[in-house]
Amino acid sequence: MQKNFILRRILFLLLLAIVLWSILTSIVYLRIARPIFRNLKSEDLYDQARIISYVASKGDKIITDDVIQLLTLSIQFYESGVFISDETGMNLISNYPQDIADYYLDGIDHEFNHFVNDILSLQSRQSMIIFSKNLNKDLIFVGVPIIKTIANKSYLMGSVVIMQTVDELQASYSSLNSALLISTIIVGLLVAIPIVFFAGKVVQPLTEMREAASAMVKGDFSQRLEPMEEDNEISYLINAFNHLASELDSNISKLTNERNQLQHIIDGIAEGIIAVNSDGKVTQNNDMVWHLFHQNTRLYTSDELLKITGLDKLFKICLNEQRIVIEIKESGNDLINCLISPLLDQENVLYGAVGLFRDVTESEKLEETRREYVANVSHELRTPITAMRGLLEPLNDGLVKNEENQQKYYAILLRETKRLSDLIDDMLELSRIQTSEKIINLEPVYLKNDLLDLAVRFEVLADQKQVTFEIQDSKEQWSTVWGKADRIIQILSAIMENAVKFTPEGGKIVMSVAEDETGLTVSITDNGPGISIEDLPHVFERFYKADKAHNERGTGLGLSIAAELAEQMGHTLEVTSAEGKGSTFSLTMPFARDVMKSEPHLKDVYESDFDHEEQM
Structure with missing residues (x-):
């Protein structure tokens, strides 16, 4: 049960739904039932008021023995208060219920007088509900006019107002609300049983799928789920999981084989290779890099190799500045060319770097030989320059007087100058070629x-x-x-x-x-x-x-x-x-x-x- 997160979530949501359903039902019921009950109560009181109004309109005066008798019956049987006034609004009779004294209504005189005036002025029935602070209760008032008809003419004689407390209504609200809550809870529990049952049926294969996925995370790709006979979403999900597991098992096997082949290829090439992730930790290397830097794989780890050889600094520069780093490092008597390039994904986000290390000792020796050749050729420049100087000094000092000797000196100077010019031109041309200009x-x-x-x-x-x-x-x-x-x-x-x-x-x-x-x-x-x-x-x-x-x-x-x-x-x-x-x-x-x-x-x-x- 502790691991069945989905089942616990379903039960929690079910319980929450039942509680919210009960609360919302009660709120809706109260909002709908309260006006309905009040209307029904008002209609009941209207009937009483109409009877009294009818009896009062039959006599010459409003207050008769029949009216008094009706008022007594209203108080005894209906526990209602009855108030009769004349056409001017003057109160003629005030009969209060047995449990309500007249002083309890002192705080609502203004509202009551206004209510009576509305009945007389409008000559229609009226109703209102007022909260009495003295009683700490709601009171309902219903009033009708007393109208006498003579020769098809109507004359206003006064008004009749019936008053009752709403205790009976509140009791009805409470009893119905309790019944509604109990029925809601019972229905919710009855609905919860099949829901829990079917939720367990749904969660069980999901739990098995989670356990199989956890085993696959640990490297066991042989996990499979038992197929279901039903044709539904869960069975489709199980079949899809089994298919995915089979494909994943096959792809992992292929990737493992390809990785092994790639490792063999990397180990077989003549250059050393080191690959790091974005944190500078080594993820791949071959044996040649250990050989190039004369280190023993049994003594150090790959990350320690970077620190020993100082390559960690080059990789750090490459990762931080995201640029190619080229440097030649010494390893004993050997010269190692280090080429480190950043690795970027399709979104141009850095995810690592790879370094290629090559022994350039021989090529550097060849380069040194080339430089020696150039130095030798440069050394040859001294020969024509020395000869030219040896000829120019006597000419400059006026030591060569003979015209024929002077021409001879000039011819030698011209030849040496041409030789010097040719040598310089060829050296410049050679330099251009050696720099691989196309x-x-x-x-x-x-x-x-x-x-x-x-x-x-x-x-x-x-x-x-x-x-x-x-x-x-x-x-x-x-x-x-x-x-x-x-x-x-x-x-x-x-x-x-x-x-x-x-x-x-x-x-x-x-x-x-x-x-x-x-x-x-x-x-x-x-x-x-x-x-x-x-x-x-x-x-x-x-x-x-x-x-x-x-x-x-x-x-x-x-x-x-x-x-x-x-x-x-x-x-x-x-x-x-x-x-x-x-x-x-x-x-x-x-x-x-x-x-x-x-x-x-x-x-x-x-x-x-x-x-x-x-x-x-």
Whole structure:
């Protein structure tokens, strides 16, 4: 009974309904019955008053023996008080009930006189109820006029007023009200028995359902309710509960399996993972995170791991500021990259954070190597600067008098300046590539005029070195390619510079243009010394020089920059060479019409334009 909350609530509501029903019934009864009983009492008194009025109107005077006799009967049998007045309102007779003395009515003289005047003036029956303070009771007064009819004419002779207490009415009210309350309680109890019985029938399966739900909360999803034979709401609810329990059992099993699979996947990846809730408590982690931070799972809990490694501070920043936190932490001799991201639900409410931890020791070493390369190249800046200073100081001091020597110094200064400029330009270009800046604003390009300008420029350089330069094209009208014109010319210029640089006097350089299904290909062929098989795979590597014994100056960055630019534009840069016979560098560019039809390329174009707008 203590656990049957619904049954107790039903019984309480039933008892409350019975009590309210009794109270409301009594109130309604009193409001309705009181006027009815008073009207009935008034009608009874009206009859008495009319009889006395009739007898009084038959004589020449109002007060006769018959009237006196009637007054005596009213007092004896009806316990009524009778008051007779003439047409002026003067009281002729005042007979009080045996239990009421005349002085008890002293406090209501004014109301009584006004009542009599209303009867005489209106010549109609009147009634009123007045509370007497002396008697502490309600008194009912009923009055009628005394009218004498002679020759079809009516003459007002006076008035008759009958008075009684309402004790009889109060007794009637009380007895009927008691009977009504008793009958209400009896009916309520009779109704309560079947209600309690059927409520118990309804509550029993609900109680069983509650116990089954409690068992399911504790992890026992095998709970089922016994089906009912009746076809009603309770049986439908039981069937729905059993179906829900079956589905829940199946889903929990599936989720458990998926969670185990997910845990295996998390444990199998190379990065460490830690997930926390909105309070910063660890909800998920894998073994790799313990390995990365060199901690033993048997010695500490996951929450203690956060405090030991200082990761709790990073998670706290992520949760409080709801932003991604990136930091590299040291773990012994290792460097661990920490990436912590907040987790938001569909309503953009924070419910936790997840951290990804990766060993970046090797990548940091590679970055250090790259920085060393840049430092080495920077160190090489001292060579041309030192040479230039050594030449400028005697010129500035006027120590070089000979015109021929001065021109020689100027030529060396010009060469060193150009070398310095080339080195700085290549370093800046390399820096741009290393920061992964993408080629922006790719577009259709018609290269014929640009290639002709390039040919004219390098033809002059080739003539200066006594090298023959030719340009060959199989078509007068070339197709439009997809790319960026200045970057394409930059690639071809780097190739042409190497061709002019390494082709000996009397050699030949040929630039040819051809089209096939893959795109437009520009090839530059020379008959220089060529590239050995061992060096050929490394031609496009940074700072690599194939001809290490050659005295030609260079930074070793030109071809690597060209290859990087070609890759970023989606072009193909290839080289074929035979040692002692020369080399051929080929740049293949896709047709603009093919790119415009290709959905992946359209996506690249959109992203390229978007990046360009952000930079603007």
